[in-house]
Amino acid sequence: MTEELNTGLLLFLPYRAMEARVFEELAAAGFEDITPSQARVFQRIASTGSRLGDLARQAGITKQSAGFLVDQLERLGYVYRAPDPDDGRARLIRIAERGHRGVEASRAVVARVEAEWEAHLGARRMAQLRRILADLREITDPWR
Amino acid sequence: MTEELNTGLLLFLPYRAMEARVFEELAAAGFEDITPSQARVFQRIASTGSRLGDLARQAGITKQSAGFLVDQLERLGYVYRAPDPDDGRARLIRIAERGHRGVEASRAVVARVEAEWEAHLGARRMAQLRRILADLREITDPWR
DNA sequence: CAACAAAGTCAGATTGTCTGACCAATGCCC
DNA sequence: GGGCATTGGTCAGACAATCTGACTTTGTTG
Numbered sequence: 001m002t003e004e005l006n007t008g009l010l011l012f013l014p015y016r017a018m019e020a021r022v023f024e025e026l027a028a029a030g031f032e033d034i035t036p037s038q039a040r041v042f043q044r045i046a047s048t049g050s051r052l053g054d055l056a057r058q059a060g061i062t063k064q065s066a067g068f069l070v071d072q073l074e075r076l077g078y079v080y081r082a083p084d085p086d087d088g089r090a091r092l093i094r095i096a097e098r099g100h101r102g103v104e105a106s107r108a109v110v111a112r113v114e115a116e117w118e119a120h121l122g123a124r125r126m127a128q129l130r131r132i133l134a135d136l137r138e139i140t141d142p143w144r
Numbered sequence: 145m146t147e148e149l150n151t152g153l154l155l156f157l158p159y160r161a162m163e164a165r166v167f168e169e170l171a172a173a174g175f176e177d178i179t180p181s182q183a184r185v186f187q188r189i190a191s192t193g194s195r196l197g198d199l200a201r202q203a204g205i206t207k208q209s210a211g212f213l214v215d216q217l218e219r220l221g222y223v224y225r226a227p228d229p230d231d232g233r234a235r236l237i238r239i240a241e242r243g244h245r246g247v248e249a250s251r252a253v254v255a256r257v258e259a260e261w262e263a264h265l266g267a268r269r270m271a272q273l274r275r276i277l278a279d280l281r282e283i284t285d286p287w288r
Numbered sequence: 289c290a291a292c293a294a295a296g297t298c299a300g301a302t303t304g305t306c307t308g309a310c311c312a313a314t315g316c317c318c
Numbered sequence: 319g320g321g322c323a324t325t326g327g328t329c330a331g332a333c334a335a336t337c338t339g340a341c342t343t344t345g346t347t348g
């Protein structure tokens with residue numbers, strides 16, 4: 001039964017499962033101090049550093065909220081702020097040493113969960129899923 | 145390019161887009177007083193009524209939080225509580241008149257957005273997407 | 289250079305969530 | 319059938335995450 005569940009909810013369920021697994025295993029790996037909200041911002045920091053406003057826009061929150069979360073990430077040692085050489089008003093948020101270790105750990109969990117999904121769906125349908133979602137992103141990700 | 149984006153984020157993007165559209169158009173249709181959190185609970189109320197604990201479990205929040213949200217939904221006229229004939233401890237949360245109108249309105253928005261997605265993806269891949277997600281639900285929805 | 293725009297910050301309010309303690313009805317089991 | 323663990327729910331208090339509005343500083347442009 002494909003049921004009457006709307007596609008939004010169908011998308012949400014595995015998303016939440018992935019998020020829950022990542023936080024669970026991250027906590028077990030010594031990163032128990034990070035929250036989902038912080039992670040949703042952290043996740044979007046470019047490798048060359050990002051501006052607060054860009055992070056806010058991509059995460060879909062106000063820059064005040066993003067600033068609040070970045071303050072915490074900074075206090076926890078995941079990121080640091082540096083002046084933006086190109087614009088005196090702006091500062092770049094960059095990933096610190098501990099942040100890099102967290103990225104590595106979470107990448108490992110994601111890979112593990114994706115492998116489980118692939119084992120359930122089969123490689124072919126897993127690839128289809130990713131292709132279709134990437135395609136859908138074109139009309140559903142105005143923050144790109 | 146399918147890129148390096150993890151599957152979790154790929155799922156989240158269209159989910160958020162759907163949610164944003166629903167709230168936007170619901171507000172325009174006179175339902176501007178409902179919040180996403182309330183809706184995530186409301187959405188799970190069975191047509192015959194649901195218990196608070198079940199709603200909480202399905203929504204992935206504590207029953208205290210669910211109770212808080214149901215209180216608001218009740219004050220706004222979307223639901224009402226009635227005793228559960230089968231269990232004196234429990235009460236059933238049921239959809240009220242205004243709630244039914246809201247359900248109708250949101251169903252219409254969801255259908256519209258799904259139609260847009262289908263127009264972008266093609267009917268065949270849209271159906272594939274739903275089938276794959278429904279299948280994935282088997283291992284990612286322990287709250288079912 | 290004067291005005292306007294953009295990047296952030298500060299202050300205060302509100303919302304959503306949690307944990308812990310509690311009450312009442314149910315169901316079991318000896 | 320009387321005790322007691324379980325279940326459904328509420329109350330109280332704390333904290334986390336978010337918003338709006340006002341402000342400062344820096345850059346851009348006519």
